[in-house]
Amino acid sequence: METQTQAKSQEKPAGAIRMTGAEAVVRSLLNEGTEILFGYPGGAIMPVYDALYSFQKELHHVLARHEQGAVHAAQGYARVTGRVGVAIVTSGPGATNAVTGIADAMMDSTPLVVISGQVGSALLGSDAFQETDVVGVTQPITKWNFQVKKAEDIPYAIARAFYIARSGRPGPVLIDITKDAQFASFDYHYEPVRFIRSYRPTPKVEPEQIKAAARLINFARKPLALVGQGVILGNAEQELLDFLKKSGVPAAWTLLGLSAMPSDHPQNVGMLGMHGNYGPNIKTNEADLIIAIGMRFDDRVTGDLKNYATNAKVVHLEIDEAEINKNVHADVPVLGDVKQTLPLLTETISQGDHSAWMEEFRACDRIEHERIIREELAPSKKGMTMGEVIHKASKAFNDDAIMVTDVGQHQMMASRYFRFKQTRSVVTSGGLGTMGFGLPAAMGAKLGAPQRQVCLFVGDGGFQMTIQELGTIFQSKIPVKIVLLNNNFLGMVRQWQELFFDSRYASTELINPDFQTVAKGYHIETVKVTEREELDQAIAKMVAHEGAYLLEVVVEKEGNVFPMVPAGASVSDIRLE
Amino acid sequence: MQQEFTLSIFSENHVGLLNQITTVFTRRNLNIESLVTSESAIAGIHKFTIVVFSSREEIEKVARQIEKRIDVIKAFVLTEDEIIHQEIALYKVPTRTLLNGNEIEKLVRQYGARILEITEEYTVIEKTGHHKETQELFDKMDQYGVVQFTRSGRIAVTKAKAELLDNYLRKAELDKQELN
Numbered sequence: 001m002e003t004q005t006q007a008k009s010q011e012k013p014a015g016a017i018r019m020t021g022a023e024a025v026v027r028s029l030l031n032e033g034t035e036i037l038f039g040y041p042g043g044a045i046m047p048v049y050d051a052l053y054s055f056q057k058e059l060h061h062v063l064a065r066h067e068q069g070a071v072h073a074a075q076g077y078a079r080v081t082g083r084v085g086v087a088i089v090t091s092g093p094g095a096t097n098a099v100t101g102i103a104d105a106m107m108d109s110t111p112l113v114v115i116s117g118q119v120g121s122a123l124l125g126s127d128a129f130q131e132t133d134v135v136g137v138t139q140p141i142t143k144w145n146f147q148v149k150k151a152e153d154i155p156y157a158i159a160r161a162f163y164i165a166r167s168g169r170p171g172p173v174l175i176d177i178t179k180d181a182q183f184a185s186f187d188y189h190y191e192p193v194r195f196i197r198s199y200r201p202t203p204k205v206e207p208e209q210i211k212a213a214a215r216l217i218n219f220a221r222k223p224l225a226l227v228g229q230g231v232i233l234g235n236a237e238q239e240l241l242d243f244l245k246k247s248g249v250p251a252a253w254t255l256l257g258l259s260a261m262p263s264d265h266p267q268n269v270g271m272l273g274m275h276g277n278y279g280p281n282i283k284t285n286e287a288d289l290i291i292a293i294g295m296r297f298d299d300r301v302t303g304d305l306k307n308y309a310t311n312a313k314v315v316h317l318e319i320d321e322a323e324i325n326k327n328v329h330a331d332v333p334v335l336g337d338v339k340q341t342l343p344l345l346t347e348t349i350s351q352g353d354h355s356a357w358m359e360e361f362r363a364c365d366r367i368e369h370e371r372i373i374r375e376e377l378a379p380s381k382k383g384m385t386m387g388e389v390i391h392k393a394s395k396a397f398n399d400d401a402i403m404v405t406d407v408g409q410h411q412m413m414a415s416r417y418f419r420f421k422q423t424r425s426v427v428t429s430g431g432l433g434t435m436g437f438g439l440p441a442a443m444g445a446k447l448g449a450p451q452r453q454v455c456l457f458v459g460d461g462g463f464q465m466t467i468q469e470l471g472t473i474f475q476s477k478i479p480v481k482i483v484l485l486n487n488n489f490l491g492m493v494r495q496w497q498e499l500f501f502d503s504r505y506a507s508t509e510l511i512n513p514d515f516q517t518v519a520k521g522y523h524i525e526t527v528k529v530t531e532r533e534e535l536d537q538a539i540a541k542m543v544a545h546e547g548a549y550l551l552e553v554v555v556e557k558e559g560n561v562f563p564m565v566p567a568g569a570s571v572s573d574i575r576l577e
Numbered sequence: 578m579q580q581e582f583t584l585s586i587f588s589e590n591h592v593g594l595l596n597q598i599t600t601v602f603t604r605r606n607l608n609i610e611s612l613v614t615s616e617s618a619i620a621g622i623h624k625f626t627i628v629v630f631s632s633r634e635e636i637e638k639v640a641r642q643i644e645k646r647i648d649v650i651k652a653f654v655l656t657e658d659e660i661i662h663q664e665i666a667l668y669k670v671p672t673r674t675l676l677n678g679n680e681i682e683k684l685v686r687q688y689g690a691r692i693l694e695i696t697e698e699y700t701v702i703e704k705t706g707h708h709k710e711t712q713e714l715f716d717k718m719d720q721y722g723v724v725q726f727t728r729s730g731r732i733a734v735t736k737a738k739a740e741l742l743d744n745y746l747r748k749a750e751l752d753k754q755e756l757n
Contacts, residue, residue, distance in 0.1 A: 135593060140600050144647040147592075164647055195753045197746070198589050198650040322641035325634075 016187035021151030022047035024188050025115065025177065026055050028158035031190040034086050036060045036077065036447055038070040042090025043130060045117030047182035062447065062476050065468035067094050069440035071101025072466070075110045076444025079427045080402055080452075082235065084111045084165050085444065091117045092130030095176070096137065100434060102172045103141040107431025108256060109233060111170035113161045121149040121178040134176050143171030151184035155191070163193040168201025169320040170233060202319060203335040205344065212332045213291075213315045214348035220289035222357050223249045224280070224312075226272060226301075229256035229430075230294015230319060230338050237261065237423045239342035240293065248352040250361050252280030254295050256430045259420035263399065269361040273301045274565045275412035278372075279364030281563070281571040285310050286360075290328075292316045294338045297327040298431065307570035317341050371576045372562050377417065383556030384532055386413040386485050389539075393455060393483055394418045396539045401453040402427065402445050404480075406438030406462030409491035412561045414457040424449075436465030442480045443472055453481065453543070460486040460512050470522040473548045481542050484552040487559065488512055495560045519550040526550040581610075582636045583655045583662065583733050586625040587617060587742050589648040597646045598625060601639055607631055611664075611730035619742070622650065628731050651745050655735060662733035666711035667693075668702045668718055669725035675700055681721055688714045699724065 019027070025048045029037065039061060041049045052061055064070035067089045074085030085105075089098045095116040105112045119128040135147045144164045148157045154177065161173040217223060225247075231240050237260055244251055244261070250269045253260060261268055270277030272284075284290070290312045295301070302308045305327060316323075316330035317338050324333040334341050376387035390413055394401070399419040404427040405411040411428060420426070427445045429437035442456035463484055473480060490508040497505050519526035525545055529538045535553065542551045565574045588594050595614065602609055610628040617624040629636065640652040672695060675681050681702075685692065690704035702718075704711050708728070715726055735741075 136596065139593065139596055140604070196647065197749050197753075199647045200749070200752070320645070322638070322645045324641075326638055326641075 016189040018185055019188045020047065020051070020183060020185050021154050021177065022051040022182040023054075024151060024154040024186070025158065025182070026051045026059060027188060028155050028190060029086060030055070030058055031192070032084070032158070032162045034059060034084075036062065037086040037088055038062045038064055038073040038077075038444065039088035040064055040067050040070055040090065040094060042094045042117065044091035044119055044179050045088060045094070045115075045182075047179065048088065048115070048117065048177075062443070062472065064440065065471045066466065067097035068100050068436065069466050069469040069472065071098045071112070071114060072104070072434075072437050072440035073444035073447075073469075073472075074112055074114075075101060075105050075108075076404065076427045076441035077448040078110050078112060078444075079441075080424050080445045081448040082233075082424065083448075084113055084162055086113050086115070088115045089117070090130065091119055091134070092132045094130075095132055095134040099137060099141065100432075100436075102138055102174065104429050104432040104434045104437060105172035106141045106143065108429065109170050109229060110172065111165040112172035113158070113165050114172060114174045116174060116176045117182070118147065118176045118178045120180045122180070124178070134174065138174045141172070142174050145174040145176070147176040147178070148181050149178050151181045151186040154181065155188060156193070159191060159193040160196070163196070164199070168199075202337045203321060205336040205340050207344075209332060209334045210341065210344045210348055213317075213334050213345055216289055216313055216315055216332060217247060217249070217291065217345070217349045217352070222283075222287045223247070223289040223291060223354065224283060224287040225249045225251040225291040225293055226295050227251050227253040227257040227260050227293050228295025229254070229260070230317070231257065231260040232423055234294060234319070234337050234339040236294075236337075236339040236342055239339060239346070241265075243342050243346045246346050246351055247349055248354045248358075249291060250354065250358050252276070254298070254301055254430075255415055255428060256426070257295060258415060259423050259425035262421055263419040267358065269358075270365070271415055273298075274303070274567070275416065275561045275563065277365070277416070278368040278563050278574060278576065279361040281565060281574045282364060283361060284308065284312075284571045287312045290314045292318070292328075292330075293342070294318065296320075296323045299327070302327060302571070303565045303573075304568055304570045307572065317345075368563065368576070381556070383559075384535065384553060385559055386410050386555050387417050389483065389485060389535065389553050389555065390414050390417045390457060392535060393539055396543045397453050397455060401425070401455045402449060404428070404438055404442040404445050404454060404456040406456075406458040407433045407435045408459045408462060409495065409559070409561050410457045410459045410485045412492075418457075435462040438462055439466050439482070440469045440472070442482070443469060443476075443478045446478050446480045455481045455483060457483050457485060459491060460484065460488060460510055460515075461490045463515070464512075467518065470519065470524060474522040474524060477547065479547045481545075482548070482550045483542075484515060484550060485555050486512065486515070486552055487555050487557050489557060491559070492561070494558070498558070498560070499564075500566070515550065515552050524548045524550055526552065528552040528554070530554045579630050579632055581628060581630055581657065583657075583660055583731065584625070584627040584629065584636070584640060584643075585653040585655060585733065585735070586627065586643060587650040587652075588623050588625065588646075589650070590616075590621060590623040591648050594623070594646075594648055595625075598627075598643055598649070601642045602629065605635065605639065607635075607639065613730035613732050615732070617742070619746070622742075626731055626733050651742055653735070653741060655733070659737070660733040660735055662707070662731050663705050664708055664711060664729050664731050665703065665705045666715065666726065666728040668704070668715065668723050669699050670702065670718060670721060670723055672696065672698060672700045674721040681718065684714060684717055690714060
């Protein structure tokens with residue numbers, strides 16, 4: 001194919017200021033309203049770092065300890081603020097270290113702009129020192145990426161990056177900038193991008209689809225709404241509540257849909273998926289209508305697709321056309337931003353009452369409470385459970401903290417037992433399931449929402465994957481509350497080994513360092529709890545503490561997360577034990 | 578049911594787009610039978626013609642995922658009956674085989690092929706047509722010794738009256754005006 005530069009070089013417009021490409025990077029970020037960025041310097045990005053040095057008042061740079069940490073922190077920031085998270089890394093290993101975070105953001109539709117330095121354009125393709133084809137590497141895991149080789153192209157590339165990252169279904173964008181483009185001078189002029197010919201971020205609402213969906217909703221006797229992150233990304237929380245009020249439909253949330261409505265909303269029937277609640281899973285195959293709202297029928301939600309929603313028609317409210325019919329056939333797709341489609345739907349449907357059907361969910365809740373939750377939250381056994389720690393922590397934070405998790409058993413427990421009053425209160429790695437996500441994401445979340453408490457739940461495995469970020473927390477004084485649920489195991493894998501691999505615990509037992517000493521090394525206040533009697537007081541102390549805090553709780557070694565829909569099984573085959 | 582599909586994909590003309598498009602096939606372990614890229618009738622817009630065996634269900638998902646790429650304008654899924662398509666094949670044969678009897682000449686006439694170049698050593702014959710036709714000619718000529726054979730990917734135009742891409746671009750232009 002013909003080589004052609006994508007970003008159009010600007011002609012000298014009035015009011016243009018002469019500056020280097022490096023300064024233009026910083027000015028472009030400021031023009032997009034960036035206040036904070038997370039990164040790690042290195043050879044190929046040094047000119048931009050030098051420019052950042054002159055803008056320390058305007059742009060807060062947080063120095064991570066590893067590029068993966070920088071990107072996860074930017075994700076945490078983006079998730080709690082709804083703004084574009086920005087990370088900056090150097091070429092080669094700097095960029096490849098960022099890859100996991102970028103892939104995570106792609107899976108979870110998190111708006112990110114990652115800027116990577118690149119070797120000088122004359123060296124491209126020559127296996128130069130710290131050269132990686134980062135545009136090639138990140139192509140399948142970015143919403144868009146682009147290499148800039150001329151300073152003049154920087155403002156347009158960054159404007160386009162922000163527009164793409166935050167519009168439509170959000171996602172990560174990477175801009176790779178060669179070192180010579182950072183050094184070169186040009187006449188800077190910034191113009192935000194609001195239109196790209198080949199890109200239609202938000203499909204136009206089709207009134208026919210709304211009408212068809214409303215008909216199905218009006219006639220359904222057992223409808224079930226599935227609430228996904230699309231509601232949060234679309235800022236459509238109020239529109240969701242209005243829809244639920246008028247329709248009377250029970251609503252379950254996905255892992256990333258958590259906090260899209262209050263935990264105690266009377267129609268909230270709990271979490272979907274492999275370790276979700278009993279009711280919404282078992283009732284999926286009884287429902288005669290599924291109303292999917294900004295969710296994508298992930299395999300961890302659906303289980304075996306052949307035996308999923310077997311009695312139901314499906315209405316799918318979705319902004320991304322590629323999600324329609326991808327996993328589950330939509331009888332009525334409703335394309336568009338849920339912020340627009342939900343109110344239209346609410347307007348069109350008639351007042352509904354599904355109290356008898358709701359009551360069936362409550363009966364399921366009672367079964368789940370009896371068989372699982374009661375023992376998990378108030379154990380009769382000696383060892384502490386993850387559930388009781390999370391439950392107590394949630395209460396101590398008045399059910400109103402931002403919950404950040406890593407990945408594994410504690411993540412599922414936290415999703416089940418932590419409670420939420422307001423939206424954007426959850427930062428977790430859903431689609432990619434990235435261990436090591438939690439600690440750096442919590443930093444970004446706290447910096448994005450300094451007025452709120454941020455409580456990270458992390459296991460002893462995932463904690464050690466990005467434990468170096470304790471250094472960032474110390475240096476940048478980020479007051480996150482870390483609850484380390486330590487069972488000296490890779491708990492989720494161990495659970496699967498117990499259930500499906502004959503309890504052959506291959507490489508899942510961890511011999512851990514003394515986390516207390518580690519935290520103290522970073523001057524982070526810490527306490528270790530081994531007895532149930534000490535727990536309440538320790539949690540209270542953590543909540544009241546001003547700065548960062550590590551609460552390590554030694555939990556029972558071989559606890560399991562239930563209910564569970566085994567991988568590949570139907571949601572009807574959900575196991576309570 | 579597995580069947581042959583021709584995808585007509587229109588995109589901006591940018592570095593790396595080929596890779597962006599092919600990885601969507603790679604992810605699903607779909608083999609591309611043929612691929613041609615060229616300019617389209619509209620200035621600045623590039624066209625990819627890709628032939629692939631797949632099911633209707635899968636190919637539609639692939640098309641939507643290709644369309645999702647920012648710089649891809651539109652991806653159309655077409656079947657045999659919706660398109661006029663051609664491929665071109667070149668055959669290089671030793672010139673002496675032409676001189677031994679008139680078999681090659683007969684084949685050239687019979688298949689509507691033409692001779693591009695004759696030197697003392699070799700002769701280059703060209704045939705355009707469907708895959709089956711160019712293959713048939715190859716099989717027949719190979720008895721006389723084809724030393725080189727190459728076939729292009731498929732190129733195709735639709736039979737539809739309305740130019741779908743034009744409509745799309747007009748709509749996009751309206752959206753832009755709405756924004757400003």
